[in-house]
Amino acid sequence: MEILMEAFRSLGKNKVRTFLSMLGIVIGVIAVIVAIAIGAGTTANVTARISSLGSNVIIVTPGFSGGFGGRSAAALTSVLQETDVQNIKNMAPDVADVTPVLQKSFTIIYGATNTVANVFGAYPDAFSILALPIQYGRLITQQDEQNYANVAVIGNTLATTLFGNRDPVGQTVIVTTGNVKVSFTIVGELQETGGKLTFDPDNMLMIPYTTASARLIQLNGGVSEILASAKSAETAANAVSEINNILYMRIANSNVYQSQSANQYRVVSQNAILSTVSATTDVLTLLLASVAAISMIVGGIGIMNIMLVSVSERTKEIGIKMAMGATGRRIMMEFLVESMFITIVAGAIGVGFSYLIAFLVTYLASGLGLMVIVTWPSIALSFGVSVIIGIFFGLYPAYMASKKSPVEAVRYE
Amino acid sequence: MSLLELKNVKKTYNMGKEIQVEALKGISFSIEEGSYTSIMGHSGSGKSTLLQIMGCLDRATDGDIIINGTAVKKMNDFQLAHFRNKTIGFVFQSFNLIGNLTALENIELPMIYAGVSRSERRKKAMELLKIVGLEEPEERGHHRPSQLSGGQQQRVAVARALANDPAMILADEPTGNLATNQWRIILDIFRKLNESGKTIVVVTHDPLVGNEASRIITLEDGKMIDDRIISDKAEKIVDEKR
Ligand SMILES: Nc1ncnc2c1ncn2[C@@H]1O[C@H](COP(=O)(O)OP(=O)(O)OP(=O)(O)O)[C@@H](O)[C@H]1O
Ligand SMILES: [Mg+2]
Numbered sequence: 078m079e080i081l082m083e084a085f086r087s088l089g090k091n092k093v094r095t096f097l098s099m100l101g102i103v104i105g106v107i108a109v110i111v112a113i114a115i116g117a118g119t120t121a122n123v124t125a126r127i128s129s130l131g132s133n134v135i136i137v138t139p140g141f142s143g144g145f146g147g148r149s150a151a152a153l154t155s156v157l158q159e160t161d162v163q164n165i166k167n168m169a170p171d172v173a174d175v176t177p178v179l180q181k182s183f184t185i186i187y188g189a190t191n192t193v194a195n196v197f198g199a200y201p202d203a204f205s206i207l208a209l210p211i212q213y214g215r216l217i218t219q220q221d222e223q224n225y226a227n228v229a230v231i232g233n234t235l236a237t238t239l240f241g242n243r244d245p246v247g248q249t250v251i252v253t254t255g256n257v258k259v260s261f262t263i264v265g266e267l268q269e270t271g272g273k274l275t276f277d278p279d280n281m282l283m284i285p286y287t288t289a290s291a292r293l294i295q296l297n298g299g300v301s302e303i304l305a306s307a308k309s310a311e312t313a314a315n316a317v318s319e320i321n322n323i324l325y326m327r328i329a330n331s332n333v334y335q336s337q338s339a340n341q342y343r344v345v346s347q348n349a350i351l352s353t354v355s356a357t358t359d360v361l362t363l364l365l366a367s368v369a370a371i372s373m374i375v376g377g378i379g380i381m382n383i384m385l386v387s388v389s390e391r392t393k394e395i396g397i398k399m400a401m402g403a404t405g406r407r408i409m410m411e412f413l414v415e416s417m418f419i420t421i422v423a424g425a426i427g428v429g430f431s432y433l434i435a436f437l438v439t440y441l442a443s444g445l446g447l448m449v450i451v452t453w454p455s456i457a458l459s460f461g462v463s464v465i466i467g468i469f470f471g472l473y474p475a476y477m478a479s480k481k482s483p484v485e486a487v488r489y490e
Numbered sequence: 491m492s493l494l495e496l497k498n499v500k501k502t503y504n505m506g507k508e509i510q511v512e513a514l515k516g517i518s519f520s521i522e523e524g525s526y527t528s529i530m531g532h533s534g535s536g537k538s539t540l541l542q543i544m545g546c547l548d549r550a551t552d553g554d555i556i557i558n559g560t561a562v563k564k565m566n567d568f569q570l571a572h573f574r575n576k577t578i579g580f581v582f583q584s585f586n587l588i589g590n591l592t593a594l595e596n597i598e599l600p601m602i603y604a605g606v607s608r609s610e611r612r613k614k615a616m617e618l619l620k621i622v623g624l625e626e627p628e629e630r631g632h633h634r635p636s637q638l639s640g641g642q643q644q645r646v647a648v649a650r651a652l653a654n655d656p657a658m659i660l661a662d663e664p665t666g667n668l669a670t671n672q673w674r675i676i677l678d679i680f681r682k683l684n685e686s687g688k689t690i691v692v693v694t695h696d697p698l699v700g701n702e703a704s705r706i707i708t709l710e711d712g713k714m715i716d717d718r719i720i721s722d723k724a725e726k727i728v729d730e731k732r
């Protein structure tokens with residue numbers, strides 16, 4: 078108890094120095110907590126985006142080069158076939174809905190306005206698989222699908238680009254590329270989604286699959302990709318392997334792709350993407366945090382430096398105390414408590430500032446979709462580390478103090 | 491029984507690079523319990539060195555120091571710290587009070603190391619301030635050393651030396667930094683302490699201070715050249731005049 082009072086007193090005597098020595102640790106603690114908070118925020122953000130894909134979505138893409146993005150996939154198509162979709166529908170018990178997707182960039186013209194956007198041809202099921210809610214008008218129906226109807230549902234952003242403030246429902250747009258020219262009637266407008274990781278429904282024109290394959294994107298029975306949904310999160314993994322088997326059997330039987338069948342397509346569930354992404358952000362967080370941790374170590378060295386100065390300045394005081402009967406151990410404790418006191422207070426200040434920074438960033442940058450989440454483990458970690466640093470870097474100066482000989486110290490002027 | 495016994499004590503300081511200073515060249519004597527001894531000699535004769543070794547602030551290079559029947563050589567630093575705390579009270583020329591502690595806190599310091607409770611410490615410290623005659627102790631006790639006069643500081647230092655009721659007071663030029671009327675007060679305190687049974691050793695080069703003692707040991711160049719017991723006042727005065 079006396080030791081604590083003593084530490085408090087001698088630190089209070091040198092307020093500026095004490096403050097400066099704290100600064101390094103304060104900054105270090107802030108850096109660690111904020112780094113981890115940004116990591117946690119990013120994970121939460123990405124997770125939310127992936128989850129917004131729809132419940133238990135499974136995406137089948139041709140090859141690796143196509144990635145998840147459908148845009149470049151057209152070039153690689155023919156690997157995935159309409160018949161695959163039929164097979165999945167009939168033979169995969171854990172799959173709820175499935176739809177082929179034809180996707181390609183077109184110029185879209187309304188009156189004098191034109192823009193380039195993705196045309197997305199799929200079964201009406203796509204809206205439920207991707208959880209796309211309608212804002213105005215209606216979705217594409219089974220009937221549109223059967224009738225090869227020239228109707229389209231327009232994304233929120235695309236609607237604004239083409240129609241400004243006007244109601245797009247009922248308007249007619251022309252979709253064109255080369256000498257192909259097809260007109261569509263807009264029957265509905267989607268709610269803004271803010272992007273769904275690999276798709277950007279806000280900037281798409283969604284049309285019936287039949288219309289797309291007959292009039293715009295002819296791939297001779299090939300499809301850009303296949304979207305499916307599992308019956309539940311628990312069965313998602315089963316659904317993925319069922320789809321894999323179906324595709325493997327078909328492609329292995331058609332000798333064209335026999336040799337490299339395994340590399341021709343890729344089946345990923347939303348959960349799988351989630352875990353991949355969280356693994357990636359974990360690595361990123363770790364990297365950020367370790368860079369931040371280095372600043373804590375630098376702060377620790379600063380404390381050691383200041384404690385060493387303090388030990389040599391107080392040589393006389395140490396000598397007097399020893400003459401009065403203080404043991405080396407006692408002197409050591411006094412200095413150790415001092416350096417720990419510095420780091421504990423610095424740690425607490427750092428935690429406080431981290432909360433403030435997290436709050437400010439979240440508040441100011443909420444529009445950018447940047448999230449900063451301060452987590453308890455990160456507080457415990459950085460606080461613990463700062464205490465350990467206090468002990469570790471305080472140990473040597475304290476040891477030096479305890480090893481002073483009382484005469485040398487008393488004689489010191 | 492003697493409280494402290496020195497047997498052929500030597501101290502050599504190594505000044506690095508083969509330069510050595512022989513500060514003590516074999517000193518032997520013993521200090522009886524309840525005695526009042528002064529150690530005199532010219533500057534550089536080894537008085538302070540001797541006192542430091544007697545007080546276990548430093549170790550002898552050679553020879554034996556036996557305190558209460560225990561050889562200091564066989565004690566480790568931890569035991570020596572305890573010994574200094576319980577058995578010895580130091581008084582220095584430059585007071586050596588700790589600047590950021592109040593007078594009372596300075597006096598409490600040895601008691602903290604002895605594990606005395608807070609309330610008891612405060613009580614004892616206040617008592618000691620009264621014993622050494624600090625003016626207005628209730629108020630001055632809360633002053634820092636820099637707010638006290640030299641004489642007051644030295645009285646606080648004496649009070650601190652008495653904190654754990656040590657058997658022996660070792661003082662190195664306790665009056666060296668004081669004006670005449672002030673050092674008189676300190677010497678009076680020492681005499682009263684000696685009368686109440688404390689063993690006192692005072693290092694000084696001033697005969698007026700040395701003559702307060704009942705025994706005078708004289709050092710020269712690290713050797714003891716004189717050791718005399720002064721039994722009565724008359725002899726002291728004669729000595730003073732010489
Ligand atoms: N730490 C030290 N290192 C080296 N030499 C020392 C040390 N302490 C004392 N000496 C030397 O030892 C000798 C005795 O010193 P000491 O301090 O004991 O003398 P003193 O009798 O107390 O002198 P003074 O009356 O000036 O205080 C001196 O020559 C001094 O230079
Ligand atoms: Mg001296």
